[in-house]
Amino acid sequence: xxLPITVQEGSVQxxxxxLGRVVLVVAVILALPYIVAPYRLDQITGAxxxxxxxxxxNLLSGFGGQISLGHxxxxxxxxxxxxxLVTSHGWSPPLAxxxxxxxxxxxxxxxxxxxxxxxxxxxxxxTLAVGVIFxxxxxxxxxxxxxxxxxxxxxxxxxxxxxxxxRTGQVVWLYYVAVVALLLACLAVWNIxxxxxxxxIVALRDNESAAIVMGVDRTVVRTVLFGISASIAGLAGGxxxxxxxxxxxxxxxxxxxIYLLVAMVLGGRATYWGPIIGGFAIYFLPLWTGEITEGPxxxxxxxxxxxxxxxxxxxxxxGGLKSLGARFxxxxxxxxxxxxxxxxxxxxxxxEVLGPDEEPATLxxxxxxxxxxxxxx
Amino acid sequence: xxLLIARIIDGLNNGVIYAFLALALVCVYRSTKxxxxxxxxxxMFSAFIAFAFTQAGxxxxxxxxxxxxxxxxxxGLIERVLxxxxxxxxxxxxxxxxxxxxxxxxxxxxxxWGGEPLAFPNVLPSGPDDYFSVFGGRLRYQQLLMMxxxxxxxxxVFALFKYTxxxxxxxxxxxxxxxxxxxxxxxxxxxxxxxxxxxxxxxxLGPLVAPSTTLTTFMMFSYLIYASAAATLGGxxxxxxxxxxxxxxxxxxxxxGGYVSFIGSDLKLAVAFVLLLAVLMVKPSGLFGSKRVxxx
Numbered sequence: 001x002x003l004p005i006t007v008q009e010g011s012v013q014x015x016x017x018x019l020g021r022v023v024l025v026v027a028v029i030l031a032l033p034y035i036v037a038p039y040r041l042d043q044i045t046g047a048x049x050x051x052x053x054x055x056x057x058n059l060l061s062g063f064g065g066q067i068s069l070g071h072x073x074x075x076x077x078x079x080x081x082x083x084x085l086v087t088s089h090g091w092s093p094p095l096a097x098x099x100x101x102x103x104x105x106x107x108x109x110x111x112x113x114x115x116x117x118x119x120x121x122x123x124x125x126x127t128l129a130v131g132v133i134f135x136x137x138x139x140x141x142x143x144x145x146x147x148x149x150x151x152x153x154x155x156x157x158x159x160x161x162x163x164x165x166x167r168t169g170q171v172v173w174l175y176y177v178a179v180v181a182l183l184l185a186c187l188a189v190w191n192i193x194x195x196x197x198x199x200x201i202v203a204l205r206d207n208e209s210a211a212i213v214m215g216v217d218r219t220v221v222r223t224v225l226f227g228i229s230a231s232i233a234g235l236a237g238g239x240x241x242x243x244x245x246x247x248x249x250x251x252x253x254x255x256x257x258i259y260l261l262v263a264m265v266l267g268g269r270a271t272y273w274g275p276i277i278g279g280f281a282i283y284f285l286p287l288w289t290g291e292i293t294e295g296p297x298x299x300x301x302x303x304x305x306x307x308x309x310x311x312x313x314x315x316x317x318x319g320g321l322k323s324l325g326a327r328f329x330x331x332x333x334x335x336x337x338x339x340x341x342x343x344x345x346x347x348x349x350x351x352e353v354l355g356p357d358e359e360p361a362t363l364x365x366x367x368x369x370x371x372x373x374x375x376x377x
Numbered sequence: 378x379x380l381l382i383a384r385i386i387d388g389l390n391n392g393v394i395y396a397f398l399a400l401a402l403v404c405v406y407r408s409t410k411x412x413x414x415x416x417x418x419x420x421m422f423s424a425f426i427a428f429a430f431t432q433a434g435x436x437x438x439x440x441x442x443x444x445x446x447x448x449x450x451x452x453g454l455i456e457r458v459l460x461x462x463x464x465x466x467x468x469x470x471x472x473x474x475x476x477x478x479x480x481x482x483x484x485x486x487x488x489x490w491g492g493e494p495l496a497f498p499n500v501l502p503s504g505p506d507d508y509f510s511v512f513g514g515r516l517r518y519q520q521l522l523m524m525x526x527x528x529x530x531x532x533x534v535f536a537l538f539k540y541t542x543x544x545x546x547x548x549x550x551x552x553x554x555x556x557x558x559x560x561x562x563x564x565x566x567x568x569x570x571x572x573x574x575x576x577x578x579x580x581x582l583g584p585l586v587a588p589s590t591t592l593t594t595f596m597m598f599s600y601l602i603y604a605s606a607a608a609t610l611g612g613x614x615x616x617x618x619x620x621x622x623x624x625x626x627x628x629x630x631x632x633x634g635g636y637v638s639f640i641g642s643d644l645k646l647a648v649a650f651v652l653l654l655a656v657l658m659v660k661p662s663g664l665f666g667s668k669r670v671x672x673x
Contacts, residue, residue, distance in 0.1 A: 067468075067472075114654060114657065114658060117657070117658070117661045118657060118661055119661075121406070121412055121609065121613055122609055122613070122657060122661060122662070122663070124412065125605055125606065125609040125653065126653070126654060126657060128602070128605065128650075129606070129650030129651075129653060129654060132602055132646055132647075132650060133644075133646065133647040133650055136643050136644050136645075136646055136647055137644075137647070139643045140643045140644055254602065258414075258476050258479075261469075261472065261473070261476070262473060262476055265469045265470070265472075265473050266473070269469060295487070295488070296484040296485070296487035296488035296492070297484070297488055298484070299480055299481070299483060299484025299485075299487070299488075300480075300481050300484045300485050300488060302480055302481075302484075303476075303477045303478065303479070303480030303481030303482075303483075303484060304477065304481055305477075306473060306474075306476060306477035306480065307459060307473075307474055307477035307478070307481070310463070310470050310473045310474055310477065311462070311463075314467075314470065
């Protein structure tokens with residue numbers, strides 16, 4: 001059989017492939033608790049939490065094009081809100097997660113306001129400010145947060161079901177909680193990005209002035225985007241709180257933000273799977289380099305590895321996988337209806353049909369852009 | 378009054394360090410438009426190199442000069458090997474490369490010289506009585522030296538940009554790389570020069586700071602954060618702005634931290650960034666930065 005195989009988009013084979021992918025993911029998720037040791041599953045939960053935070057960052061920095069060096073703070077706000085509500089006020093963790101997300105949304109919008117006027121480096125530095133100030137705030141308000149000594153005893157007891165019984169059951173429970181949270185986060189991002197708002201976000205990233213002229217409300221889109229991205233990071237923080245059970249200000253340092261950035265870019269910026277893969281990479285690579293070497297050498301290997309990956313995988317792991325996959329399988333997109341009678345709605349409708357890994361088209365490459373300008377008006 | 382003077386001097390001492398590092402950040406930013414996250418670690422590594430030379434019996438002053446040379450070579454190498462091949466339009470990639478260099482240098486220094494803090498000799502005498510008295514405050518020789526050197530470095534950077542043909546080429550390459558190329562300016566080499574200058578400035582700073590912080594792998598980390606704030610406040614493409622902003626941040630932080638009890642020492646860093654935020658709200662391109670006009 002000649003490679004690559006060509007499949008028509010929307011055909012039975014193509015749908016079958018997509019369904020197969022979903023089935024595979026579900027199967028892996030369900031099978032993991034049975035095939036890996038509990039300590040490994042615990043690590044996977046940690047990686048999932050990082051992945052959620054990276055998904056949040058990706059929404060803002062990948063799709064939205066605004067570098068944030070402050071996501072450790074949003075992660076921290078989520079974690080501490082959850083931690084304090086659960087330990088001091090006896091809230092149930094799911095409610096506390098939501099409260100944490102709400103707090104992060106508000107803080108995110110507040111940070112997003114100055115971000116409206118700033119670009120590039122200046123924006124990065126403002127978000128960096130938030131990230132850097134957060135640990136000092138935690139230390140300053142010691143009575144509330146436990147300060148440097150830490151906040152203890154945050155847990156999320158598994159429901160009383162045989163499947164989640166015992167210590168192992170607790171690990172499995174947290175794993176499923178993290179999986180569900182990640183799915184929800186991905187679903188939220190996917191829903192935002194494939195619609196009108198998503199196109200507005202991408203348009204603002206690619207050419208802000210043009211987007212505003214076209215009627216995109218920059219203030220609303222940017223601040224809400226900031227808020228949503230922050231609240232996803234806050235959800236990850238809340239999970240981190242119940243997963244580790246102890247919070248110290250040092251967990252939310254600048255280094256954490258940097259790791260998230262690495263996760264997002266290495267995985268594949270502005271893709272749906274990228275931050276997830278990146279989250280796993282950034283969690284397991286240091287563990288792995290720590291296993292094969294000792295002490296500082298692990299850091300050197302990790303640093304060099306990041307550089308090597310930047311050079312070999314310019315579009316992240318996802319980009320690399322895609323070009324590899326293209327050698328075996330090509331999905332031929334169905335041609336957008338070229339007749340004008342169908343009208344604008346039909347054309348825009350086509351633009352929304354995207355695979356799970358695809359970035360929405362940029363302004364210049366919208367399907368239908370072959371039409372002449374007069375046709376579109 | 379004495380306390381006020383002491384706090385101002387204290388702030389200036391820190392401010393000089395921020396200003397130095399901010400100057401290095403600006404050199405890189407002017408050439409390739411990137412925030413070099415590894416700048417602090419490059420300075421730290423240079424300090425360790427100077428340390429290695431002093432261990433081998435080289436006098437401190439020459440060891441520092443060698444460190445400056447090493448810093449310059451390092452900066453040039455990073456630009457040539459890790460930044461240039463990625464090309465334009467690789468903001469995130471270069472940010473990541475910076476992170477990679479950061480981690481590798483940090484861990485590398487720990488690997489070679491161990492994690493224990495090391496003592497680094499002062500250039501000038503630093504006994505208990507070696508200071509100038511300024512309105513009752515104590516300005517130590519080493520700190521005065523740093524201020525003088527900062528002034529010299531800034532003056533020479535300024536002179537280079539303003540009065541030499543090379544400086545003109547550098548400004549051209551910054552403001553419009555395409556046109557600069559058409560005029561026969563080797564933009565790549567000019568960019569490399571920015572990194573070399575940054576490496577050299579870092580190489581000078583590292584060994585000068587090392588006596589007061591002791592020589593450790595994490596000696597530069599918090600300075601990098603302050604320096605980025607200073608560079609932003611000053612306007613990221615203005616060397617003079619970076620230095621002024623660095624000094625302002627240093628003094629203000631020391632005064633606010635000292636006099637406002639709510640702030641204390643915990644929230645000192647926050648002061649710097651609140652100041653930064655306030656200024657950026659009014660002037661989005663910093664105090665002395667050039668405004669960017671965009672064509673649609």
